[in-house]
Amino acid sequence: xxTGHIGLLGGGVIGGGWAARFLLNGHDVVLFDPDPxxxxxxxxxxxxxxxxxxxxTNAPWPxxxxxxxxxxxxxxxxxxHFVQESAPExxxxxxxxxxxxxxxxxxxxxxGSSTSGLLPTEMQRDMVHPERLVVGHPFNPVYxxxxxxxxxxxxxxxxxxxxxxxxxxxxxxxxxxxxxEIDGFVADRLMEALWRExxxxxxxxxxxxxxxxxxxxxxxxxRWSFMGTFLIYRIAGGEAGMRHFMAQFGPALKWxxxxxxxxxxxxxxxxxxxxxxxxxxxxxxxxxxxxRELEALRDDCLVEVMHGLRNRxxxxxxxxxxxxxxxxxxxxxxxxxxxxxxxxxxHQRSVPNEWVDYNGHTNDSRYMQITSEAGDKFMRLIGxxxxxxxxxxxxxxxxxxxxxxxxxxxxxxxxxxxxxxxHDPKRFHIFTTVHxxxxxxxxxxxxxxxxxxxxxxxxxxxxxxQLQAKLAEIAVHHDLLPRPAQAGRAIAQSR
Amino acid sequence: xxTGHIGLLGGGVIGGGWAARFLLNGHDVVLFDPDPxxxxxxxxxxxxxxxxxxxxTNAPWPxxxxxxxxxxxxxxxxxxHFVQESAPExxxxxxxxxxxxxxxxxxxxxxGSSTSGLLPTEMQRDMVHPERLVVGHPFNPVYxxxxxxxxxxxxxxxxxxxxxxxxxxxxxxxxxxxxxEIDGFVADRLMEALWRExxxxxxxxxxxxxxxxxxxxxxxxxRWSFMGTFLIYRIAGGEAGMRHFMAQFGPALKWxxxxxxxxxxxxxxxxxxxxxxxxxxxxxxxxxxxxRELEALRDDCLVEVMHGLRNRxxxxxxxxxxxxxxxxxxxxxxxxxxxxxxxxxxHQRSVPNEWVDYNGHTNDSRYMQITSEAGDKFMRLIGxxxxxxxxxxxxxxxxxxxxxxxxxxxxxxxxxxxxxxxHDPKRFHIFTTVHxxxxxxxxxxxxxxxxxxxxxxxxxxxxxxQLQAKLAEIAVHHDLLPRPAQAGRAIAQSR
Numbered sequence: 001x002x003t004g005h006i007g008l009l010g011g012g013v014i015g016g017g018w019a020a021r022f023l024l025n026g027h028d029v030v031l032f033d034p035d036p037x038x039x040x041x042x043x044x045x046x047x048x049x050x051x052x053x054x055x056x057t058n059a060p061w062p063x064x065x066x067x068x069x070x071x072x073x074x075x076x077x078x079x080x081h082f083v084q085e086s087a088p089e090x091x092x093x094x095x096x097x098x099x100x101x102x103x104x105x106x107x108x109x110x111x112g113s114s115t116s117g118l119l120p121t122e123m124q125r126d127m128v129h130p131e132r133l134v135v136g137h138p139f140n141p142v143y144x145x146x147x148x149x150x151x152x153x154x155x156x157x158x159x160x161x162x163x164x165x166x167x168x169x170x171x172x173x174x175x176x177x178x179x180x181e182i183d184g185f186v187a188d189r190l191m192e193a194l195w196r197e198x199x200x201x202x203x204x205x206x207x208x209x210x211x212x213x214x215x216x217x218x219x220x221x222x223r224w225s226f227m228g229t230f231l232i233y234r235i236a237g238g239e240a241g242m243r244h245f246m247a248q249f250g251p252a253l254k255w256x257x258x259x260x261x262x263x264x265x266x267x268x269x270x271x272x273x274x275x276x277x278x279x280x281x282x283x284x285x286x287x288x289x290x291x292r293e294l295e296a297l298r299d300d301c302l303v304e305v306m307h308g309l310r311n312r313x314x315x316x317x318x319x320x321x322x323x324x325x326x327x328x329x330x331x332x333x334x335x336x337x338x339x340x341x342x343x344x345x346x347h348q349r350s351v352p353n354e355w356v357d358y359n360g361h362t363n364d365s366r367y368m369q370i371t372s373e374a375g376d377k378f379m380r381l382i383g384x385x386x387x388x389x390x391x392x393x394x395x396x397x398x399x400x401x402x403x404x405x406x407x408x409x410x411x412x413x414x415x416x417x418x419x420x421x422x423h424d425p426k427r428f429h430i431f432t433t434v435h436x437x438x439x440x441x442x443x444x445x446x447x448x449x450x451x452x453x454x455x456x457x458x459x460x461x462x463x464x465x466q467l468q469a470k471l472a473e474i475a476v477h478h479d480l481l482p483r484p485a486q487a488g489r490a491i492a493q494s495r
Numbered sequence: 496x497x498t499g500h501i502g503l504l505g506g507g508v509i510g511g512g513w514a515a516r517f518l519l520n521g522h523d524v525v526l527f528d529p530d531p532x533x534x535x536x537x538x539x540x541x542x543x544x545x546x547x548x549x550x551x552t553n554a555p556w557p558x559x560x561x562x563x564x565x566x567x568x569x570x571x572x573x574x575x576h577f578v579q580e581s582a583p584e585x586x587x588x589x590x591x592x593x594x595x596x597x598x599x600x601x602x603x604x605x606x607g608s609s610t611s612g613l614l615p616t617e618m619q620r621d622m623v624h625p626e627r628l629v630v631g632h633p634f635n636p637v638y639x640x641x642x643x644x645x646x647x648x649x650x651x652x653x654x655x656x657x658x659x660x661x662x663x664x665x666x667x668x669x670x671x672x673x674x675x676e677i678d679g680f681v682a683d684r685l686m687e688a689l690w691r692e693x694x695x696x697x698x699x700x701x702x703x704x705x706x707x708x709x710x711x712x713x714x715x716x717x718r719w720s721f722m723g724t725f726l727i728y729r730i731a732g733g734e735a736g737m738r739h740f741m742a743q744f745g746p747a748l749k750w751x752x753x754x755x756x757x758x759x760x761x762x763x764x765x766x767x768x769x770x771x772x773x774x775x776x777x778x779x780x781x782x783x784x785x786x787r788e789l790e791a792l793r794d795d796c797l798v799e800v801m802h803g804l805r806n807r808x809x810x811x812x813x814x815x816x817x818x819x820x821x822x823x824x825x826x827x828x829x830x831x832x833x834x835x836x837x838x839x840x841x842h843q844r845s846v847p848n849e850w851v852d853y854n855g856h857t858n859d860s861r862y863m864q865i866t867s868e869a870g871d872k873f874m875r876l877i878g879x880x881x882x883x884x885x886x887x888x889x890x891x892x893x894x895x896x897x898x899x900x901x902x903x904x905x906x907x908x909x910x911x912x913x914x915x916x917x918h919d920p921k922r923f924h925i926f927t928t929v930h931x932x933x934x935x936x937x938x939x940x941x942x943x944x945x946x947x948x949x950x951x952x953x954x955x956x957x958x959x960x961q962l963q964a965k966l967a968e969i970a971v972h973h974d975l976l977p978r979p980a981q982a983g984r985a986i987a988q989s990r
Contacts, residue, residue: 364863404894
């Protein structure tokens with residue numbers, strides 16, 4: 001990673017979320033917040049983030065950075081290579097903060113502001129080197145949501161915008177570069193338009209908070225998680241395209257949308273109604289859940305939606321997949337010199353919730369999966385890389401034998417060791433053992449017979465010489481290892 | 496299912512979507528559409544639906560219903576037990592259609608209207624028995640989207656609303672019961688408020704269609720797929736609750752939301768800009784994709800999001816899980832008398848996309864999974880039911896041996912046969928074979944040794960007498976079967 005730490009100004013829900021995202025991505029963080037409760041509050045957000053990130057990806061996260069909480073902005077900013085501000089939404093306060101911080105920061109340090117509504121041109125007014133300020137507007141929870149709206153002010157330099165985007169991208173976010181400064185930027189505009197209409201619906205007694213939420217999450221909200229309103233409407237327009245859609249639905253849409261343009265007054269009565277309905281909604285949809293539990297539910301659902309979209313390589317799923325690739329790439333650099341003198345510690349991952357079946361522990365088929373993944377990594381170790389696969393050659397599993405010895409549960413950290421039992425030009429026999437990371441105990445074993453196949457020729461074939469050489473190199477050591485008790489077993493039952 | 500068919504009035508994108516949903520749920524459908532192109536158009540929607548539904552669930556769908564397309568409304572409605580109207584959005588046309596249809600339908604037939612904006616009180620005006628009409632407003636694609644807004648008019652009876660909701664629920668939808676008639680109902684109100692703001696942003700050159708869509712799908716849209724705007728804001732408000740959120744953000748929100756209240760004029764210039772931006776968006780995000788491919792991408796993403804949420808049993812994922820349960824329940828009734836005289840055809844499913852690995856065929860671990868699922872069904876067959884599991888007893892897999900013989904690919908239909916090799920009070924040894932359904936060829940085999948465990952005692956234990964009796968009953972037949980070639984093998988390599 002880069003040198004220097006991340007300086008954070010403000011440690012509320014948003015600032016705490018930034019702290020979590022930066023820390024879990026291996027950055028050291030120095031956070032300024034005058035609130036004596038800040039360490040507790042930030043700690044809670046980080047705990048949420050650790051929990052969610054374990055589920056988000058099994059890619060190798062870097063070693064977590066260190067967190068220091070300080071009581072002056074200057075301490076946080078001095079020596080930082082990137083600063084993110086998440087102070088309360090008051091222009092005068094932010095102007096003062098940026099002015100003070102800009103005096104102690106290096107000349108080329110980028111300042112991102114988390115403001116959801118204030119204009120960068122106004123916030124940068126009193127800064128030394130105002131060209132360093134850019135809006136980087138994130139969404140809650142910051143440690144999971146990909147979107148960050150990047151918007152410069154009149155004095156902001158192009159390189160500041162690019163460097164901010166690069167930083168956000170490196171921690172798994174999707175920077176959306178806005179070309180025009182506007183109150184509320186884009187996403188908040190859309191959210192507030194919808195929210196205003198929702199408040200009218202409550203105000204007029206048309207629908208309750210719960211009904212409005214249901215109208216979203218069982219309906220258009222499902223689609224909006226991967227395609228925005230324009231693409232959805234274009235598809236609805238069919239082959240004839242967007243113009244056809246506008247011609248067909250423009251006039252019809254105009255009829256309801258010319259109503260209810262005023263802003264509902266937030267009277268005590270309306271506020272009472274909203275709060276009562278909100279309470280009733282929680283009681284019905286998520287009975288007995290605390291805010292902490294609701295946060296966990298929200299995070300779990302976000303993870304699921306992103307995982308689902310990752311399967312399609314689309315929208316936020318592509319952001320996640322690209323980010324995971326960078327984690328793997330960084331991890332591979334570390335794994336370059338693997339110790340092959342003993343059983344090779346070839347693979348590790350934690351048990352995700354969805355691996356657990358109705359018995360409450362990991363489903364048997366997942367041990368085939370995790371040892372198959374280990375086999376894949378072993379193949380990569382001996383030289384089956386992207387180019388080799390492109391040539392049409394690979395090893396296929398032809399036979400597997402598993403022994404299920406103990407149980408594992410959601411969240412358990414597992415690692416897999418691999419022992420090469422034998423090999424010839426066309427085959428290798430590998431014995432893998434799944435261990436629990438906390439006590440190295442054995443959970444399951446699996447041996448696999450792998451056959452080298454030339455898919456273009458449609459038959460088995462000898463592996464390339466360099467692969468055979470690598471196998472021989474490993475066998476020098478592994479031939480000396482004791483034979484595992486479960487190797488070479490057959491399933492049989494004596495009567 | 497119920498007797499009689501479903502009468503559909505209108506076969507456009509929405510009517511075709513209804514046809515698909517009803518057909519795939521085993522209903523016979525008679526559809527009225529005067530368009531000579533209707534059979535082709537409806538056929539295309541049904542093809543999309545079949546494709547999507549295969550991915551949506553592996554639960555046993557009923558046998559598909561039959562489709563008949565007719566050229567008069569009367570033919571579609573006569574003998575129907577439920578009618579759904581999806582004609583163009585013109586009040587006079589719908590009034591005439593309902594009046595005519597109501598004269599030939601049985602007195603107690605429910606009429607649902609797919610209108611997204613017209614009021615039921617006006618649509619039911621000229622009907623015989625107007626109490627039978629209710630709005631059932633679905634969302635595109637109808638065969639996947641759970642939401643249907645149910646809204647009665649002044650004359651609509653309560654039982655009509657309940658019967659419509661029951662019908663929609665039985666085909667996997669989430670009926671949202673609206674208590675107040677309003678133009679555009681709830682979801683369209685929200686969509687249009689957002690859409691109006693989006694059009695302003697384009698009109699003012701603040702953001703392009705693609706940027707606006709990105710601001711949704713990488714941001715708030717991700718959250719809206721499972722929690723609506725009220726619950727999301729409540730969580731953001733933290734422990735202090737909704738009133739705190741309103742106090743904190745109400746005034747700040749008011750500032751941008753009091754702007755841009757007018758409706759942008761859909762001038763030629765604005766239309767040109769929207770269409771050009773829409774083209775550019777497709778070129779960039781989904782280069783070269785046809786509308787048909789975009790539909791498939793949309794459907795795949797919807798399936799993924801619903802699958803993801805199903806893992807949490809929340810929002811649309813709960814709707815899906817509940818629906819699958821009803822499919823399983825119906826399927827179990829059919830499976831009650833299984834033929835155990837030969838290898839038992841115990842399990843079937845199609846290969847979903849995510850089972851396919853980088854080699855382009857089904858990942859080896861999925862054969863462990865599908866045969867493990869078969870083992871589960873075998874356990875259910877011999878009497879391991881919910882009550883038995885609740886008692887803390889079950890069979891655990893202790894050893895498995897797999898042979899990978901051929902390959903399967905996404906969309907392939909597979910079925911699994913099971914042969915009981917041996918059993919004693921504590922164990923049974925089962926040999927399973929995975930077949931391709933189209934030619935019965937063998938793709939893989941897997942044998943499993945199952946051990947009966949009393950989880951409360953924390954050790955193995957004899958199975959209940961009725962389970963042992965069922966195993967013995969199967970063994971009478973299976974002891975006579977030839978021993979499979981792959982049974983009892985050990986993995987070994989001769990040098």
